[in-house]
Amino acid sequence: MRSILRLVALSLAFGPFACAVDERSVDTGNVVEPYGGDSPPGGNGMASLPNAPAPSSSNDESPNNESPGNPSPSNGSPDGNNSEAPPVVQLPPAEPPALPAEPGEVTEPESGEVPAPPPEEPPVVAGPVVPPSDLPPAGDAGVPEPAGAAANLRVLDWAGFEAAISYTFDDSNQSQIDHYAELQALGVPLTFYLQTNKQQNMSPVWMQAVRDGHELGNHTQSHQSTGANIGADTDTATNFIQSRFGVTVYTMAAPNGSTAYSAIAQTRFLINRGVNDQRIAPNDNTDPFNLPCFIPPTNASTAMFNAKVDAIRNTGTWQTVLVHGFPGSNDGAFQPVDINQFTAGVRYAKGFGDVWIDTVVSVAAYWRAQKTFTSVTPATANGVTTWSWRLPDHFPPGQYLRVTVDGGTLRQGDASLAWDDHGYYEVSLDLGTLTLSP
Numbered sequence: 001m002r003s004i005l006r007l008v009a010l011s012l013a014f015g016p017f018a019c020a021v022d023e024r025s026v027d028t029g030n031v032v033e034p035y036g037g038d039s040p041p042g043g044n045g046m047a048s049l050p051n052a053p054a055p056s057s058s059n060d061e062s063p064n065n066e067s068p069g070n071p072s073p074s075n076g077s078p079d080g081n082n083s084e085a086p087p088v089v090q091l092p093p094a095e096p097p098a099l100p101a102e103p104g105e106v107t108e109p110e111s112g113e114v115p116a117p118p119p120e121e122p123p124v125v126a127g128p129v130v131p132p133s134d135l136p137p138a139g140d141a142g143v144p145e146p147a148g149a150a151a152n153l154r155v156l157d158w159a160g161f162e163a164a165i166s167y168t169f170d171d172s173n174q175s176q177i178d179h180y181a182e183l184q185a186l187g188v189p190l191t192f193y194l195q196t197n198k199q200q201n202m203s204p205v206w207m208q209a210v211r212d213g214h215e216l217g218n219h220t221q222s223h224q225s226t227g228a229n230i231g232a233d234t235d236t237a238t239n240f241i242q243s244r245f246g247v248t249v250y251t252m253a254a255p256n257g258s259t260a261y262s263a264i265a266q267t268r269f270l271i272n273r274g275v276n277d278q279r280i281a282p283n284d285n286t287d288p289f290n291l292p293c294f295i296p297p298t299n300a301s302t303a304m305f306n307a308k309v310d311a312i313r314n315t316g317t318w319q320t321v322l323v324h325g326f327p328g329s330n331d332g333a334f335q336p337v338d339i340n341q342f343t344a345g346v347r348y349a350k351g352f353g354d355v356w357i358d359t360v361v362s363v364a365a366y367w368r369a370q371k372t373f374t375s376v377t378p379a380t381a382n383g384v385t386t387w388s389w390r391l392p393d394h395f396p397p398g399q400y401l402r403v404t405v406d407g408g409t410l411r412q413g414d415a416s417l418a419w420d421d422h423g424y425y426e427v428s429l430d431l432g433t434l435t436l437s438p
């Protein structure tokens with residue numbers, strides 16, 4: 001409810017598109033402001049960088065080498081930069097049950113009335129506090145609530161957008177830091193996969209990225225393709241990111257796209273981004289631990305980025321894109337691309353208004369949850385249909401699916417779901433159950 005009101009307010013202020021795309025990014029005005037004085041949780045400043053060797057000047061990632069990252073901390077920066085107050089669930093006051101007459105008590109039957117029975121509904125109990133959905137609004141407002149039969153529940157692909165795209169950046173390269181202001185100015189959530197043995201990780205830009213709603217993911221400590229210690233090397237990177245930036249790491253990108261990380265990722269993450277270029281479809285059998293990715297060639301043109309956007313819009317799919325860096329910073333970024341060619345491609349995607357541009361963790365959570373939900377066989381009793389699910393391991397909290405029905409009432413716990421007039425109900429995945437009744 002809060003989120004809907006908030007979104008409506010934003011829509012009024014900025015128009016539906018600006019709202020859709022910029023809703024989660026913090027104002028671009030304070031872009032590269034150093035987090036002066038704010039020590040990240042657990043961080044002791046520069047001295048705390050584990051095993052920081054000299055900046056590795058280049059990662060010769062073979063063309064097929066990167067993997068997906070972790071859940072974007074897009075819901076709120078750790079320092080509370082988000083002006084929104086913590087969500088508060090206000091439950092209606094419980095109505096005192098009508099007391100039946102006590103035995104022996106003389107009551108006056110009023111014209112045949114029997115004492116009111118206790119309420120049929122279960123008592124209201126304080127459930128888990130679920131934060132509002134952080135998904136950007138999809139589609140136009142003004143869609144009437146379905147009024148037909150309580151049937152035909154379906155999950156909207158890509159949160160109601162036509163397609164999805166995630167832009168990712170690997171290797172903690174200096175040129176990403178140097179161009180952070182231009183990246184942030186795009187007004188879309190991005191994913192940065194940090195290689196944590198580089199001095200560039202000490203840049204205040206990464207904490208700013210967290211505050212701005214971007215995702216920090218795991219690209220391991222030392223970027224090995226194979227080896228007996230790659231699991232520990234992965235964990236070292238996770239520990240660094242979590243302690244220094246105060247975020248939970250939900251996704252990783254395998255160095256050089258090495259499939260040796262598939263098994264490692266399955267016990268630690270929601271997603272591991274690989275490097276084979278394919279599109280990902282709703283409910284398909286794409287391996288979440290070797291997620292496909294497009295790596296543009298050196299000096300790729302805007303037309304090449306645009307072509308990927310056209311393809312996902314034509315097929316209703318999700319594309320991840322991996323850029324290592326940009327020329328000019330002498331950081332040895334693999335296959336660098338011109339910053340202006342790249343940003344023009346992102347703006348092309350944004351300009352349609354029907355492409356969900358978000359972090360790997362946000363889109364991946366939706367994609368994996370949709371597949372989980374779709375595989376559930378609901379139970380039906382007394383006209384009420386109930387879905388119950390168990391989320392995949394390492395699933396981020398506070399995620400939602402958008403659904404619609406022919407009609408009826410959708411409930412989670414004691415609350416009936418509110419219709420969003422963009423054309424959907426939002427189902428909290430944390431609650432694990434959903435009912436549809438007439």
Ligand SMILES: [Zn+2]
Pocket residue numbers: 059061065066170171219223255256
């Ligand atoms: Zn890499």
